[in-house]
Amino acid sequence: MKLYELTIHEAHELLKKGEISSKELTLSVIERIQKVEDKVRAYVTINEEEALKNSEEVDNTRDFSTFLSGIPVAIKDNICTYNLRTTCSSKILENFIPPYDATVIKKLKTNNAVIIGKTNMDEFAMGSSTENSAFFPTRNPWDQTRVPGGSSGGSAAAVAADECIYALGSDTGGSIRQPANYCGVVGLKPTYGRVSRYGLVAYASSLDQIGPITKDVTDCAIVLNSICGWDEKDSTSADVPVDDFTKYLVEDVRGLRVGIPKEYMGEGIDEDVKSAVLSTAKLLEKMGAFCEEISLPHTEYALWAYYIIAPAEASSNLARYDGIRYGVRAKNYDDLIDLYKKTRSEGFGAEVKRRIMLGTYALSAGYYDAYYLKAQKVRTLVKRDFDRAFEKYDLILSPVAPSTAFKIGEMVDDPLKMYMSDVCTIPVNMAGLPAISIPVSFSNALPVGIQLIGKAFGEGTLLKVSYTLEKAVNLEKRKPQLD
Amino acid sequence: MKISKETVEHVANLARLYLNDEEKKEMAEKLSSILEYMDKLSELDTSNVPPTSHVIPIHNVFREDVVMESLPLSEVLKNAPDSEKGFFKVPRVIEE
Numbered sequence: 036m037k038l039y040e041l042t043i044h045e046a047h048e049l050l051k052k053g054e055i056s057s058k059e060l061t062l063s064v065i066e067r068i069q070k071v072e073d074k075v076r077a078y079v080t081i082n083e084e085e086a087l088k089n090s091e092e093v094d095n096t097r098d099f100s101t102f103l104s105g106i107p108v109a110i111k112d113n114i115c116t117y118n119l120r121t122t123c124s125s126k127i128l129e130n131f132i133p134p135y136d137a138t139v140i141k142k143l144k145t146n147n148a149v150i151i152g153k154t155n156m157d158e159f160a161m162g163s164s165t166e167n168s169a170f171f172p173t174r175n176p177w178d179q180t181r182v183p184g185g186s187s188g189g190s191a192a193a194v195a196a197d198e199c200i201y202a203l204g205s206d207t208g209g210s211i212r213q214p215a216n217y218c219g220v221v222g223l224k225p226t227y228g229r230v231s232r233y234g235l236v237a238y239a240s241s242l243d244q245i246g247p248i249t250k251d252v253t254d255c256a257i258v259l260n261s262i263c264g265w266d267e268k269d270s271t272s273a274d275v276p277v278d279d280f281t282k283y284l285v286e287d288v289r290g291l292r293v294g295i296p297k298e299y300m301g302e303g304i305d306e307d308v309k310s311a312v313l314s315t316a317k318l319l320e321k322m323g324a325f326c327e328e329i330s331l332p333h334t335e336y337a338l339w340a341y342y343i344i345a346p347a348e349a350s351s352n353l354a355r356y357d358g359i360r361y362g363v364r365a366k367n368y369d370d371l372i373d374l375y376k377k378t379r380s381e382g383f384g385a386e387v388k389r390r391i392m393l394g395t396y397a398l399s400a401g402y403y404d405a406y407y408l409k410a411q412k413v414r415t416l417v418k419r420d421f422d423r424a425f426e427k428y429d430l431i432l433s434p435v436a437p438s439t440a441f442k443i444g445e446m447v448d449d450p451l452k453m454y455m456s457d458v459c460t461i462p463v464n465m466a467g468l469p470a471i472s473i474p475v476s477f478s479n480a481l482p483v484g485i486q487l488i489g490k491a492f493g494e495g496t497l498l499k500v501s502y503t504l505e506k507a508v509n510l511e512k513r514k515p516q517l518d
Numbered sequence: 519m520k521i522s523k524e525t526v527e528h529v530a531n532l533a534r535l536y537l538n539d540e541e542k543k544e545m546a547e548k549l550s551s552i553l554e555y556m557d558k559l560s561e562l563d564t565s566n567v568p569p570t571s572h573v574i575p576i577h578n579v580f581r582e583d584v585v586m587e588s589l590p591l592s593e594v595l596k597n598a599p600d601s602e603k604g605f606f607k608v609p610r611v612i613e614e
Contacts, residue, residue: 130597131597132596132597134589134593134594134596134597135589227573227574228574241571241572241573267579267581268579269579270576270577270578270579271572271574271576273574333562335558336558336559336561336562339555339556339558339559340559342552342556343556343559350533354534357534358599359598359599359606359608360597360598360606361597361598361599362597362599363599364599364600368609369609370609370610370611371608371609371611372534374608374609375534376534376535376536377536379533379534379535380535380536380537383535388535388537388541388545389545389548389549391533391535392526392529392530392533392535392545392549393549393552393553395529395532395533396521396525396529396549396553399528399529399532405560406556408569409559409560409564410559411569411570411571412564412567412568412569412570413559413562413564414569414570415564415567415568415569415570416562416564416567418570418573450548450552451551451552451555454552466573467572467573467574491573491574
């Protein structure tokens with residue numbers, strides 16, 4: 036086995052025993068990037084020199100007591116990294132070098148993680164395909180004519196292509212789970228507030244959440260352990276006890292009550308995706324769980340309420356890009372307002388402008404009640420759907436996306452169709468719940484995953500069931516052919 | 519809800535964006551079709567439903583009022599597109 040193919044826990048064992056060094060592991064990953072990056076294009080910035088230096092430093096300490104010590108990680112390019120360019124895949128932030136680390140980065144650095152680079156994404160995390168990057172689209176390692184999903188497409192593709200050992204992404208409406216699903220890896224969106232958002236470039240603040248994208252469920256628990264916890268720098272961070280999530284890595288689903296929402300299995304969902312969900316339900320039942328159909332009646336409304344709330348918050352958050360304190364400034368302008376307008380018009384891409392416009396419209400005089408307030412009320416109804424379901428069930432099982440990875444360019448001119456690809460993931464963000472995407476099968480050589488949705492702060496149950504399923508389907512060592 | 523070119527111009531001004539004629543036309547069409555779908559929300563009676571702006575109870579975070587070191591000026595201005603003598607440089611805003 037090549038070193039770059041290792042999981043965190045496998046690499047950790049070898050590092051601890053002294054059988055490999057962090058520098059060897061990091062070099063192996065860098066060589067892999069050099070070999071396959073032309074085909075995948077997962078990275079905006081590769082931090083080669085610094086990563087090698089850091090790996091040597093870790094080797095010198097000989098301290099591999101923590102799981103992440105000396106292990107290369109890829110970071111979505113909307114998470115601030117001190118002295119390392121953070122662009123959000125936008126022209127407006129093309130030259131931005133953060134003067135501070137996001138809290139999650141600080142935590143990774145405390146654990147001696149080695150940051151290998153910053154991954155491509157849809158501009159400001161707005162999109163479902165990583166085609167909206169201002170720089171270049173990332174390709175799906177399983178089929179390079181297809182999208183890796185979005186907006187954390189670079190992170191998911193980098194993990195699937197073994198261009199890192201694990202990655203961090205962010206999820207506002209499915210941006211960790213959907214690309215993890217298309218790329219055949221594990222992606223977890225933690226409960227809102229579980230992980231600090233300090234240093235995450237804000238898209239829609241009441242929905243955004245940072246989470247891990249990993250090669251297997253064990254790694255997912257390990258990364259969550261390292262990044263979660265209350266943070267005084269984030270007023271939306273939840274002050275709940277920090278669990279050891281590795282204790283949930285046991286095979287046991289006996290007595291578990293699982294609901295399968297019929298609204299997630301209806302029209303528009305491909306047959307192979309439905310059959311992956313139903314086979315998973317059968318498998319769970321065989322192992323002692325109880326599954327039955329349930330209803331989450333406001334699912335369709337959740338999508339449209341999301342596309343009011345998220346752009347409204349985005350229009351406010353993105354007001355800070357005015358060409359004064361950071362980012363790119365337009366070259367010729369007449370006065371201050373002209374400077375703002377030219378900078379923003381030249382700096383933002385089409386999808387970002389569309390969402391700023393939609394959000395500004397929804398918040399403008401005369402429309403606030405009709406759109407924004409209405410959407411926030413619908414959000415309450417969506418949350419109540421889940422509250423009711425969780426009175427009876429421990430877990431919800433559903434598809435992650437309506438289809439497997441679609442072709443590059445297939446939906447790029449049709450935002451409505453693109454928005455529909457997030458229909459199974461968006462309600463989870465609206466309710467702030469944790470959810471995980473794990474691969475369970477293949478259809479026409481493309482990965483198909485399932486989504487498990489848990490109660491608030493119920494990541495432990497999600498990890499336990501995912502771990503059990505992962506062992507049962509045994510897909511973990513299947514790799515895309517890139518050589 | 520049909521969005522007119524005039525509405526697009528008004529909203530673009532609020533959002534501090536310039537749009538050319540083609541972009542205005544495209545924006546009017548795409549926003550209209552997106553908002554048409556959003557009108558589905560009016561099917562729901564939400565008169566007695568409270569809005570949810572955050573799913574967890576959030577409150578202001580206060581820290582002790584102690585003097586701490588701030589970022590050095592050079593770090594603050596490092597990303598500035600234009601600066602002079604320790605300040606961000608902006609176009610003149612005071613009219614003659």
